[in-house]
Amino acid sequence: MIEKIKKGTENPLLMLANEAYSVFSSLSFEIATGPELESEWYNFDVLNVSKDHPARDMQDTFFIKDQKEKVLRTHTTNVSARAIEKAGKEGRLPCAFISIGKVFRNEATDSTHEMQFFQIDGTMVGEDISLADLKGVLTHFYKKMLGDDVEMEFRPSFFPFVEPGLEVWLKFRNRWLEVMGAGMLHPNVLKNVGLDPKKVQGFAFGGGLDRIAMVKWNIPDVRLFYQGDLRLNQF
Amino acid sequence: MKISYNWLKWYIPEIPEAEKLQDVFTYHLCEVEGIEKKGDDTVFDINILPNRAHDLLNHLGVARELASLLNIEFKDPMPMYKIPETKPTKLKIKIETDKCRRYMGRIVRNVKIGPSPDWVQKHLESIGQRSINNIVDATNIVMYDCGQPCHAFDLDKLASEMLIVRQAKEGEIMMTLDNKEIKLTASDMVITDEKNVLAIAGVKGGKLAEVDENTKNILIEVANFDPVSVRKTSKKINVLTDSSKRFENDLSPEIASYAMREISGLLFEYGNFDFEEIVDIYPNKQKLKKLSFSIDKISKILGVIISEKEVVDILKRYNFEYKNKNGGFEIDVPFMRLDLEIEEDMAEEVGRILGYDKVKPKIPKIDFKPKINDTYAKISWARNELLNDGYSEVMTYTFCNKGEVEVLASASDKKFLRTNLSDGLKESLKLNQLNAPLLETDEIKIFEIGTVFLKDKEEINICYADKKEIKEMSLEEFCKNVSPDTFAQVLGSPVQDSKNERAQPDHSQKHTASAFKMWSIFPFIARDIAVWVSEEIKSEDVEKVIKNSMGELVIRGPKLFDQFKKDGKISYAFRLVFQSYDRTLTDTEINEIMTKITNKIKEKNGWQVR
Numbered sequence: 001m002i003e004k005i006k007k008g009t010e011n012p013l014l015m016l017a018n019e020a021y022s023v024f025s026s027l028s029f030e031i032a033t034g035p036e037l038e039s040e041w042y043n044f045d046v047l048n049v050s051k052d053h054p055a056r057d058m059q060d061t062f063f064i065k066d067q068k069e070k071v072l073r074t075h076t077t078n079v080s081a082r083a084i085e086k087a088g089k090e091g092r093l094p095c096a097f098i099s100i101g102k103v104f105r106n107e108a109t110d111s112t113h114e115m116q117f118f119q120i121d122g123t124m125v126g127e128d129i130s131l132a133d134l135k136g137v138l139t140h141f142y143k144k145m146l147g148d149d150v151e152m153e154f155r156p157s158f159f160p161f162v163e164p165g166l167e168v169w170l171k172f173r174n175r176w177l178e179v180m181g182a183g184m185l186h187p188n189v190l191k192n193v194g195l196d197p198k199k200v201q202g203f204a205f206g207g208g209l210d211r212i213a214m215v216k217w218n219i220p221d222v223r224l225f226y227q228g229d230l231r232l233n234q235f
Numbered sequence: 236m237k238i239s240y241n242w243l244k245w246y247i248p249e250i251p252e253a254e255k256l257q258d259v260f261t262y263h264l265c266e267v268e269g270i271e272k273k274g275d276d277t278v279f280d281i282n283i284l285p286n287r288a289h290d291l292l293n294h295l296g297v298a299r300e301l302a303s304l305l306n307i308e309f310k311d312p313m314p315m316y317k318i319p320e321t322k323p324t325k326l327k328i329k330i331e332t333d334k335c336r337r338y339m340g341r342i343v344r345n346v347k348i349g350p351s352p353d354w355v356q357k358h359l360e361s362i363g364q365r366s367i368n369n370i371v372d373a374t375n376i377v378m379y380d381c382g383q384p385c386h387a388f389d390l391d392k393l394a395s396e397m398l399i400v401r402q403a404k405e406g407e408i409m410m411t412l413d414n415k416e417i418k419l420t421a422s423d424m425v426i427t428d429e430k431n432v433l434a435i436a437g438v439k440g441g442k443l444a445e446v447d448e449n450t451k452n453i454l455i456e457v458a459n460f461d462p463v464s465v466r467k468t469s470k471k472i473n474v475l476t477d478s479s480k481r482f483e484n485d486l487s488p489e490i491a492s493y494a495m496r497e498i499s500g501l502l503f504e505y506g507n508f509d510f511e512e513i514v515d516i517y518p519n520k521q522k523l524k525k526l527s528f529s530i531d532k533i534s535k536i537l538g539v540i541i542s543e544k545e546v547v548d549i550l551k552r553y554n555f556e557y558k559n560k561n562g563g564f565e566i567d568v569p570f571m572r573l574d575l576e577i578e579e580d581m582a583e584e585v586g587r588i589l590g591y592d593k594v595k596p597k598i599p600k601i602d603f604k605p606k607i608n609d610t611y612a613k614i615s616w617a618r619n620e621l622l623n624d625g626y627s628e629v630m631t632y633t634f635c636n637k638g639e640v641e642v643l644a645s646a647s648d649k650k651f652l653r654t655n656l657s658d659g660l661k662e663s664l665k666l667n668q669l670n671a672p673l674l675e676t677d678e679i680k681i682f683e684i685g686t687v688f689l690k691d692k693e694e695i696n697i698c699y700a701d702k703k704e705i706k707e708m709s710l711e712e713f714c715k716n717v718s719p720d721t722f723a724q725v726l727g728s729p730v731q732d733s734k735n736e737r738a739q740p741d742h743s744q745k746h747t748a749s750a751f752k753m754w755s756i757f758p759f760i761a762r763d764i765a766v767w768v769s770e771e772i773k774s775e776d777v778e779k780v781i782k783n784s785m786g787e788l789v790i791r792g793p794k795l796f797d798q799f800k801k802d803g804k805i806s807y808a809f810r811l812v813f814q815s816y817d818r819t820l821t822d823t824e825i826n827e828i829m830t831k832i833t834n835k836i837k838e839k840n841g842w843q844v845r
Contacts, residue, residue, distance in 0.1 A: 008627035030605035058644040065641040132538025135597035154591035158284040164583030217751040228629040228663025
């Protein structure tokens, strides 16, 4: 008797990552990947994070012994920056990129904090890409991920690489949650990747994927994703 | 930052009710982290954004912002503060560092130390501050009121009537007000007299010139220090104060004059103190900045048509001096608004003041042809291959105990980045094999696709393992014989694909679940039971009897794992897994349950437990 091989089970976080990629692909975003060990330039400087910004302290970021100006990326915005830089050089404008990957923060872990986690980061650049487009894209995304009854809104915030800067909040199962930072790419960022802020503008967004997975399935502890425990693979 | 509703109300009498105010903050300014009723007051804990920390870490700033935002009256308190008559001063202030942008000093003689007036105590208590004495309280009130940190020294404890602002000498020591000895270096800015360090500039005062109950004459400091210098010192010596927090966010040196007037006015109210003239060292006056923006650009950024009328209305409410030429505006940036530098900053102002709910979602249609990402295509293909071969997906930690790349100052003891996936997967395999009775699979097969870090490069590896072997190779190696077309196909519709595959009978129960079920952290116990029955009895019949008597502690099973026939009889073997969510089960209690099941089976005619 030939036994049919039972299909293996998926890590829910990576399952969600693939679903997210597919939603953004349907909106003409190109998938982008990039290094986890990144230069300070792409992780910080390009993104208008000044040399003395608190985020660049050793207490928050992993610097590398004997490798000057290298860090473990603290977000996948580095990938977005690299992608629009390349697209600009190749004359592929307007453009849109999405990247999901592992990021790192030097912090003590607990049920909601982990030294490694997944970030979803996207950007769209063109002549007249606006906050309205950002709102359209993200509303579509969250409805696909969490269902049509999810509500989304923008609230004022601040991040060095965007201006205006926003927080993205979701109402899911009657609770408001902060899920992303977003905004319009700061002109300095556009300049740093070789684009002309007088000619193009664009939006950028980024947030934790772990968080979405946790609320979607009621997973109580972020650390469960990385323990190699198959009991996690329930979906 | 804690903000008192009653305090705000002094400046904006028409302030909306506390409940409504929460939404005003949330949708137009910043996040509200907490609201607390305190007697007849309501205290908001609001999270002022870093770009507004220049001007909003205080009540006056927030009141001014709310007045403009809501277009309600703002009562300027300035005329309230009386200007005392002054006597000439002999105070000398020397600035010997470029990290001090402004230093205002004033000697006040014949002060009487005592308790603060009631309203001062109330204001301080509302935001969680302790009242100390009238002088110290006055410096604090001014900081929480207008954002400018102030300090008072006991003049008679100084070597002479001379203050020096300079960088500390290497190894110089200061005793803080709370009796901590702090060793300083040349990167720290200090306030000294001719002999000793009196204060760490912008961070903390020293014991030496502390104002106490016997103080007669004081020297008031209202100064402006370089934000980066204050932040570095404060972080290094691990002393974070309300003063350092404000300085490190960069204050306009222009606020100093207002603060000096305010604190003088307060002290004047307290009694017949003798005020001397202000000494004001202000080497580089802050320059007036202009900012130009167009309505077209702002509309284009926000994706909302903004009218000239709306912009003019905002500029008027915020008291911006402006010129308008056909929708092209030029404004004089108020000194405190260090956040306003470029056109995009004005787009943010207009956006948040009008409210981002004005931005209506729209799906952009752009002329862009996405290419297939080679790395992602390979990962997807490899992942599907392994899943289809029965391997389950895991993720393990990037950090480990040894490797070729080491991170600095880690909060964890795992300081290295992994050079392989095998080590993590071995651990995972062990864990899952122990848990095998809990998993719906007979054999543990797992895989991980992830980045490994070698001395000079990182690469993506694939590792898969079962009871026989662990194999690891690079993604490139794994995919080397596969044609690019194959990858493209995988990317066709990954979600669809996986959903179809998953609709198999074995998995049906699991995949209808939409909520995660956390497992028990207590050990499980697995037991087998084999039953002889006559051939015509079905396994379901036996299963039913077991189920009816096994109780609540079985989390998996009865699962039929073996059956065979002999001499007109059939044997069914079942496995039961016991586990509790709140305790460790004992062998004794499981034995009792098994005996109960055995007895039930024996009651059946011709049934026998092997």
